[in-house]
Amino acid sequence: MELTRITSLEQLEQYRNDWSLILEENQNTNPFVEFVWVYEWWKHFGDEYNVEIMLVILDEKPIGFFPFIHKTRWFSHTYTFIAFGLANYMNFVVYEHLLDDVIEFVFDELIKVQKNVVFYLHGLLESDKTSDSLEAYVQKRKSAFSIHRVITPYIHLQEIELEQYSDKRKRLHRIDKREKRLRKNGAVKFLRSNPEEMDSVFHLFEKRWKKRRSTSGFTSDKGKEFFRGLAGIQDGSMQTEIDGLYINDKMIAFQYGFLCRGRFVGYVKGYDDDFHVFGPGIILEKQKTLQCMKNAVTIFDLSIGYEPSKFELNTGEDYTRKMIFSSNSLIGKTVRHFFTLKESLLERMKKNYSFVLFIRNTIGKLLYVSRNVFNTESKTIKEELVAYLTRVKKYLYERKKYIVYKIEKKDIPGLFDSGDFIELTIGDAVTCPSIANSYLKEVCKKIFAGYTGYYPVDCLSIHSIFWMNERVMRIESISYSEELHKKSAFIQHWSIDNIEKICSFVKRNNAVNTLYVSVEARSKYKRAKLEGVGFTISKYVFKRRFLGFVQEISKDFE
Missing domain, CATH: 3.40.630 (Aminopeptidase)
Known part of the structure; x- marks a missing residue:
């Protein structure tokens, strides 16, 4: 086997077909490692990072890609997956029958070259073979490692009886009552939104999170261009699907997600807070789930997180790992230990949903008020302060x-x-x-x-x-x-x-x-x-x- 590095988009473009061929043979359902997703991310964010995609060649044929970011700090080298904070899941792009051998080869080579090296890998689904293969590798090398998990609920659509599912949804949050009252007041439609409507999507998201603390990056300047670019991907093995709930042609809720070989991943959703009492987000998700069932989608992935709404109708649970391991040098172990403590703390906080809501809503609102309190044109802030004092x-x-x-x-x-x-x-x-x-x-x-x-x-x-x-x-x-x-x-x-x-x-x-x-x-x-x-x-x-x-x-x- 040979190991080489891809360090530019021009180099990566040469391997588009090889990358896609591997994923097609593996029947990959993770949209975040599809070539078009990785390419778009690098195009919009690559200038901020030292991207190094490790290419493995066997008998002059590409057999694996490891999409890494390489950082040098604290006298050590750190390798993380690309798109940390944006990609919910990540993986190596390797032929499954060669996975164990390729993992052993790549990490042995990197450790050999960089004595003080730490690997900080997010987004590894436990249901995927990669998690087991990587764990087997570090145990074989007797390297210290830590695993940090977050729950990943999903709905197995082929195991659901449509009539039973519909009845259950009717009882949930009095959804039929909400939808009936909304329809009484206007023409309500569930439609596939056009990429040209991304401004409306961003507007709804920003309005929803205006007084909350969001770390998604969905509406940052680069984020907007990135997700707008992905919105144009409407065919192929990975497609972006944007769905909207409208009343009198006004979008009041949206779901932005990805469909990849029978798996729909709900990535971002939002709704107009003005319509909160009608539950537009719940209505939209119900309609999207029914649409996926009719289109023979197998898995409706509710994405990572402990939000209670994800556990009301899920039929199964997966876990997404962050795996941290290092070389056996003193510096490598010290840096790994620091990352482990940090992730252990974050893992514990995320499991406490009340604490998450406090940070998201209460702290978010305080930050919003403090940023705008001296803005003389901000009528909303004055109203917020008066309401609080009242x-x-x-x-x-x-x-x-x-x-x-x-x-x-x-x-x-x-x-x-x-x-x-x-x-x-x-x-x-x-x-x-x-x-x-x-x-x-x-x-x-x-x-x-x-x-x-x-x-x-x-x-x-x-x-x-x-x-x-x-x-x-x-x-x-x-x-x-x-x-x-x-x-x-x-x-x-x-x-x-x-x-x-x-x-x-x-x-x-x-x-x-x-x-x-x-x-x-x-x-x-x-x-x-x-x-x-x-x-x-x-x-x-x-x-x-x-x-x-x-x-x-x-x-x-x-």
Whole structure:
């Protein structure tokens, strides 16, 4: 065997067919070692690293490629796989029947040349033969090594009964209810997205992670160009698949993944936080899974990680390894020991999902606020700070009193001009810039909570909408709720100027016998207006909070 190094893209291009032939014979299902993926990565990131792909030749024929990055530090040489942090899985590209011999040859040669050398190899699937072969090698050489694992759940699609799977998905997160309510408010479609829509994909990802800590690199400057380049790969053994969930042609969720010889790897997904209550990410993943089943895809790979959502419907679990070993020199062992301690700590932290969420969400939000707190144009930061201080104030002390008023249908005056109100849909909200930019999340929450919104025919703004709920009376500011009797309704966001028109409109267009509204006890003008229209007091609701202890009292009016 001969060992040589490939150190440029031009050299690598010469071996495109040899590389692909090996993977085809091995029936590789790891998209991250396919030639097109490695080539794109090197093209966009290669200038940052000392890339050395070890080429093994036997009888003048390439039989193996080892895609490494070579670093010199701490008086030692470190070899890692390429694309660390971007490629979930990695491997050697070697004919399987020669794997043991080639591994022994390559690592013996590298250790012979570099006395103080450490190998830090990520992304090795335990189900793949490489993990066992590499472990056998280091044991044979009596080299100290460590293995660090992260769980990798997947769905074996050919083992699932479609009807049973669909029933289970229906019960999960009340997904049918969410999807039904979303479809009621617009034209919902699940479609394969075009590479030209990558700007929308990046926008959704950035919006989703704006106040969270992300280490994916998906929307870094080079990351965007890299993933945009991969998006154009639509045929061959490895294809990039981008799927989107749309409402009225607006993308509200996406899944970016790779299909490789019957294995789909879900790489990145995201959704518009404004639509969070409808679970667009869950709906999209359900549709994508069903699509893969119909297209005879064998494995739906949920990718590495301990997120609870990955274990709700997986049928199997694999593990992905980081393997660290070194030459037997003192320096090599010392550096290896440092890497081992680091990875052991990271491994333990990642298993604690609560800690992961704390770093991702709480620390991420603090970092976002600290970066933008002195930005005078940032209205969002000011709102965040005010909201936080308000929550602290309410926790320490809060005292509120509300009065619930009611009016019977027969007592509603019919003399007022009810005007024309239009029922609000999400489609209307999306096309109204003032709502879409600042209040879309609030509108989605209202609609999902069972409210129906109405706005004047000639004026759509967040302040012109009144909300009606025929099932539940909710006073959000004090977290009070009460189920309503049949043919009753609760009105929110009314004003002194429009309460008469609202009552008349409801009387004329809805089968409601009793109408309820709530008002703070100290709002004398609103109370006077309600009583002038014909409303009478139904009950009092009190809420007191002191240092987190809450007392809530509801008292009917006698």
